[in-house]
Amino acid sequence: MLYFIEQCLNGVQLGMLLFLLAAGLTLIFGIMDLVNLAHGSLYMLGAYFAATFAEATDSFVIGAILALAATFVSGVVLEIIAIRPLYGRNHLDHVLGTFGILIFFNDLVRLIWGPAGMTLSLPSEMLNAVQVIPGIYYPVYRLVIIAVSLAVGALLYFTVMRTRLGMLIRAGASNREMVGALGINIKLLYTLVFGLGAALAGFAGLMQAPILMVQIGMGENILILAFVVIIIGGVGSIRGAFVASILVGLIDTIGRAFVPDMLRSVLNASGASTLGPALASMLIYVLMAGILVFRPEGLFPAATR
């Protein structure tokens, strides 16, 4: 039982990270109607910025804050230069355009930082595990990820639902022209939303960096998961992204933890160890397919957002 709880914590931690990424993706898609494949590149940029700044300042926290600002600025610049011409076009153009941006960023990073990748080391007090409840030890840093992501999620929810900026964002999503006609600078609003999405992606990247490698293409695998999350959660819904992230994180982790063992009881050992990991990584796609068949608009359709 304790083991199961520990695996659930692992799942929630992965889910939180996915939420940071999916929230930005779903905001951009829901409000600006833009399919952004380059979201993973901003995730990668966040990690690279954090590794660079942390090395320069010798502090993880300062590095992270600087990286957050740098990714926000990168997002704003990217929106002004490359994303604006894509508004109002169809989704295929978005996919092609942002896919080009993704390739561009991979090579840009290769030019600036080299092909080898970087590591972002943690302060030594985070290099340990603490007892969460009696019998369960959990890595401090992963707890930090859960806590910080929850805080960011709450802040995001508050901003969108309770502030004037959030009201404008929601209004812009329902009727772009009308908001413009009321004298709101909708262009600036879009740039801000894109920058916010970029900062969220960069934040996910820099939080993940000490656990994983900082490397070229690091955003691509996780972007696929983020898309699965927004399809399950309902496109454009932050609440949906939150619930679906945790769902996907839990299913992926618990699948990895238990499917190989379950297979071992029906198959021989070598067959199970080959099939197990493959089957476990399929589970979330099975869930997505199920959602698409029975509830194509997702768990929390954007209309009820």
Next chain:
Amino acid sequence: MIRPMLLGSAVLALVAMPAMSQQKTVKIGFVSSFSGPVAVIGNDMRNSFELGLDHVGRKLGGLPVEVIYEDDEIKPDVGLQKTQKLIQSDHVDFLVGYIWSNVMLASLPAMVDSKTMTVITNAGASQLAGDQCSPYVFSTSFQNDQVPAAVGTYMNTKGIKSVFLMAPNYTAGKDMTTGFKSTFKGQIVGEEYTRWPDQLDFSAELSKIRAAKPDAVYVFYPGGPGVQFMTQYAQAGLKGQIPLYSGFTVDDLSLPRLKDLAVGSQSAMMWVSDLPNDTNKKFVSDYKAKYKTLPSFYGADTYDAVALLNDAVTAVNGDLTNKEGMRKEMEKANFKSVRDGFKFNNNHVPIQNFYLEEARKDDDGSYSLHTLSTIVKDDQDAYHTQCPMK
């Protein structure tokens, strides 16, 4: 009148062919990984190969050398494509390199079918040592099973009763656990394979290790993923609780990044930078002078490939079409290796010693691996009997 002249010149041209081939350059195709999380390995191999060429005056058997480096992107299909390109459009005389067992196995038929003389400098798939061995393919590295088997032998002497195994889910990962089980006498309490190369978060597996409470853990995670594994092992608070043994995970490339996280960790290897023979001393000190860092075993095996090829081309007087002659010479292992007592087995895989090595922090603040003892002497891989070559 024109006809006989034409015929005559054609005959002349044919006669002149071997003479002309003596003037040409030796073309070498080098396949390794130069991008992504394992690019450090490819760079180390390239650096060592370049240093080896410097040491022979950038000539093999007196012929100038041209090397074409290709990136396999850790993907078997890309590796095969690059191998075919090197064979078919660059017409290389030799193929060198290959880190990954699955990439090498995918490219193997292309090497063998085209009868291209090949020196594998890392990938040690059991198939290559066994029934897929080839007269044209040599390995200067090892067979995958040998390293974990040596670690298993050592762990028996430490009185370790239960072990948890972890490796990536691909060819070499399977070899690693098979090799370990072939010598380890205690109980295997868990065995996990993770997606390769994209799974870098091991949280679920680390929780399993904690729940299984083994005496020790043995893992195989080469390149960047190894750094991630060691870091996460420490983050999970397992370091210091359950001793961690590894193979191909803590090496001279990952150690400068792992630093204190790896100090004290032990493994087995057929080469360590402090091996006291003269060839190795020259290799290590020149490498340090040129690249400001220590070479790894990947580099050591690749450095040996230059000496092996130089010997082969010298033996046939630069006649690169004489593959039989080159093969016979290479089988004698008549070159000065960075390892003592280097011999080839019937399957063209080395017979060599495996040493116990430990990661330490040196007095000058840098980190390096030190040889502690010899675990097995003149070790032969378990698959050589399946190889039909005599």
